[in-house]
Amino acid sequence: MAQTINTAVTRTDAPRKVTGTATYAADVMPAGMLHGALATSSVAVGTLTGMDISKAKAEPGVLAVFTHDTLPDYKSVKGFYSGGPGSASFWPMDTAPVRSYADNPSSASYWPMEDVRIRYAGQPIAYVVAQSAAAARRGAQLIEATYDVSESHIAMDPEQSFVVGAGEDSKGMVVTKGDLARGLSSVAQIVEAEYITPFQHHNPLEMFSATAEWRGDRLTVWMPSQSVRTLRAGIAQAYGLAETSVRVISPFVGGAFGSKAGVTPYAMLTIAAAKAVGAPVRLIVTRPQMYTVATFRPESVQRFRLGADAAGRLTAFEHIEIAQTSQFDQVVNAGTHITRAMYACPNIHTEQRLSRSDTNSGGFMRAPNEMQTFFGLESAMDELAIKLGMDPVALRRVNDTDRHPVEDVPFSSRSLMQSYAAVADSFGWADRTPEVGSMTDGDWLVGYGCATATYPTNILASNARVRMQGTGQAYIELAAHDVGTGTYTIMAQIAAARLGLPVGACDVVMGEADLPVAPISGGSTTAASAGSAVHDACLKIGRQIAAQVSAMSEGPLSGVDPAGITLENGVLKAPDGRSQPLVEALASTPAGEIEVIGEFRHKAMTDKMIMTTFKGGYGSAGPVTPEMAMFAFGAEMVEVRVHRWTHEIRVPRLHGAFAAGTILNRKTAHSQLMGGMIWGIGSALHEVTEIDKPRARFLNTNIAEYLLSVNADVREIRVEMLEERDDYVNPLGVKGIGELGIVGTAAAIANAVHHATGTRLRRLPIRMSDLVGKA
Structure with missing residues (x-):
């Protein structure tokens, strides 16, 4: 491909955004x-x-x-x-x-x-x-x-929870592998703890x-x-x-973000x-x-039991997630299928449970299950490392695996430990002294913490229409969406790379239901699925133009078998070395333009999945297929400072290294990952929807009292994106990064607070008052 992929391309819609000419839905005023x-x-x-x-x-x-x-x-x-x-x-x-x-x-x-x-x-x-x-x-x-x-009653009662679904509907909600009791019977150390996350609301x-x-x-x-x-x-x-x-x-x-x-x-x-x-x-x-008129992140209780031998190898893994739902729906943002995929263990038991309370129905909120479940999982792993006297990174390395622990299929790619190595080098993890409270700077207690980040790769059917003109212009149309992540730019980059055009010559139209089908913009799916459809359309253009010019009586590729002509960086190339730029070839055809429909259909997609997507649903073939387990991975390390007397909590440094297959645009990807990490700081220290228990109401329903991270809360944030190749997930090798950055941050901060103060906090958000009389 031409070098528009994996580069830092400025957003094509940036001038419209900053000048106020980009049209949003509420800007339209019919007569x-x-x-x-x-x-x-x-x-x-x-x-x-x-x-x-x-x-x-x-x-x-x-x-x-x-x-x-x-x-x-x-x-x-x-x-x-x-x-x-x-x-x-x-x-x-x-x-x-x-x-x-x-x-x-x-x-x-x-x-x-x-x-x-x-x-x-x-x-x-x-x-x-x-x-x-x-x-x-x-x-x-x-x-x-x-x-x-x-x-x-607005607060859920975990003791009144129930397993999701019944019969076939409960499949995947209770999963057992091996013998958990046996795994717990012969352990060197065990962690049994409960981690709590609150109601949170979207404030776009x-x-x-x-x-x-x-x-x-x-x-x-x-x-x-x-x-x-x-x-x-x-x-x-x-x-x-x-x-x-x-x-x-x-x-x-x-x-x-799901709202x-x-x-x-x-x-x-x-x-x-x-x-x-x-x-x-x-x-x-x-x-x-x-x-109250849309959805939110339900509160949750994450119950973990982890057992390990003296070398740190997990012998038992249990995760029971209890999440809040309304009185009239079972809304399941299931997280146990992610946590049980992370670390090698012979004995695993997970349960997905719900508890009802009097609210509207919850729904998706960025990293809708990973944020809360990984706060629990990665906090528990840190507690286990301390009990074993191991470095927290070493514990994760001992339990790394190249196969899904339950489904027993290989990961399509898994660069978790490479991510830890990269972030440890950037962050200076080797400078950490393991003893609690051993690192200070004047009146500040200094703590280092780490956590794993992951996000499932979900692949869905998608179409895209691409029309190319011999004048060197291309038009890309699909019913995808730009939710602020730069999708217009990414789709233009993909087309430009294949067709050999400047990014600015590729005009993208999205956001209308009448356009060719594209999946919901959620679960980090758009770049991978819709982008693969654009990629396919461009390949079809190359094949069809090759067939036309090879049949001509004159021209650089006249008489060449079109089956042997390839499209590389916008140039049609024959096996004997003859070539012709795609734009020039198209201009030489009678019509001078061409229009095709590109399709993305992964071999793991069933007819039902494809039909579901075409009906407007979420027909995902991921993250686990009969052949592979598909996940993006990352590692985060954080420095926390807690004032000895005031208990003020600061996060001066947060570093992350992430591997998510092909990175299409390093500038927009960096922004997404950094934004997710900043959101993670907010989830760890600020963000909570306060409730009035007697009246069953949400209280801080505004952005004056619903606290979000601001510039003063965000000091040094470094994002590193590792090179990773994954030929299984889709033709572009894209895994998706949109929600990856937030996943490990809260746990890393909680682990760092413990390292600094010796106080283990298992409820979010972490506040100064939680440390009074303890740190």
Whole structure:
């Protein structure tokens, strides 16, 4: 390929972003557009006994106030949700049956405003339409509701948990290999501990929004989405429309991290309201409402038992994950299938459990299971290393493996220990003294900690349309999304590399459901899957042009067997050494341009997986196939400083080394990994959704009190990306990096805090108050 791959390419959309000309969903204002606003429940559980909307209707500018009794069409279309109480939403698992947004496109089974039941605080109870956004919000605030309040519980009870699913649905949720009891009976050391992570909520810069416009039976929806195909499929199913009658447009997404996947209630309410008033309606969800009208990271309890012999080799591994879910869904961001894949062990037992509480349904939040499960796993590994008197890196090296410990298939590539070697050299791990509290700098206690990072490689079917002109311009179209990671640039790079064009000559169009199918932008799948489809399209262009020019009576490749012509760096080359630039060859053809559809279909994909993706779902063939286990790996090391008297916690240095196959763009990849590591600092030290237990409410529903990392919290962060080749995962060798950086950070920080202070903290976030009287 031409040298546009694995280089630092400046984002093609950068000028549009910094000048404000990039169009986001809420920037679109159809002619005659009205504005919507939500009124939400002030209680968590109960029954709506009355609602006075007279003041809202009298508010100047308010045109309509819809309730569960008065919103036309809404009740009749909610049946598209195929589940119900006890239904489940699964993140792909190596042994679980395929579940997807195609089977269940909604973010929750309980649909607000379908009746008088109140299932969680902040549940929408009315929808106001007005001539301005301010009037709509004033109207929503003037609605007076009365309730018959019932008892509620927002914090889950781990002792009231249950194994996910039943029968075939529980496959992969309880896994046993070997004999755990035997593995625990003859150990030199054992760690048995519980690690707790809190509720966390998405706070993307771009607010949640939806704009809907009906023209007869044709509907257009502008909405920030991680899967325009999923959204279109869900809407079309709900209204009994052909998918060709529904347009979903999302050209740019200003941050998503899982919060903008699937079909959300606020979108469906807006669509129904627009149909009812006969005009386009736009809703921009307020920041506090973002905590209850979409999804979040559920709280979790991670229970580990690790046993090892005197040499540090694991003899027993048990991980029981208990995660919170709502009263009406089983939302499973399964993590045990990742943890049991990490280290060699003959005796393994894992369980995936849920515990219900009175909230809206949770969902995906970046590294949706890896962040919390690896806080537990990597903290437990650190505790085991201390008990054994081993260096924490040495313990991981002893237990490294080239085969999946349960599925017994080789890893397609695994550069975990190479990552540790690289980061140890960068960080200066050799300077660490192992004794707790042995490293100080004046009044600061200094600690070093490390942790493994990983992320599964998920591969999905994808198509892409590429049109190339003899003038040296290419157009790439696919229903993928740019969620802020630079996807426009990456797709242009791939095309440029194959076709021999400058990146700037490759124009990429994405973010519309009518374009060729691409998978959901989540799970670090877009570059690998959609990028492979672009790659395939370019190869097809090379073959088709080769066939045309070889058949010509004149030209550099005239008379050459086209089967022997290869495309290398934008040049068609014959076995006898003759060649012709692809652009020149295309220009010599009668049409002077060519258009093809590229496809990516990994050999491990079943027909059901491909069909699921084409229906708008998540038909992943990874991370474990019958032949290989596919994961990206990394290692993180952190320096923590804790003030001896004030217990202030600082993170002056955080280094990471990562191996994720081919790196397409070293500049955007570096930013993604660095951003993930910074998010990890926030998860470790700041980020938590506080709860009001008596009233079952989320409290800090704003970005003034919902603490995020800022510049003062982020000092020196170094990212190293290792060269790694993986020919199994896809033609590009891309594993995906989008969520890798966050995975190990919280555990590394907790381990460093223990090294500095001797206090082992097993609950996130770690606060100064946790160290008072201990450090």
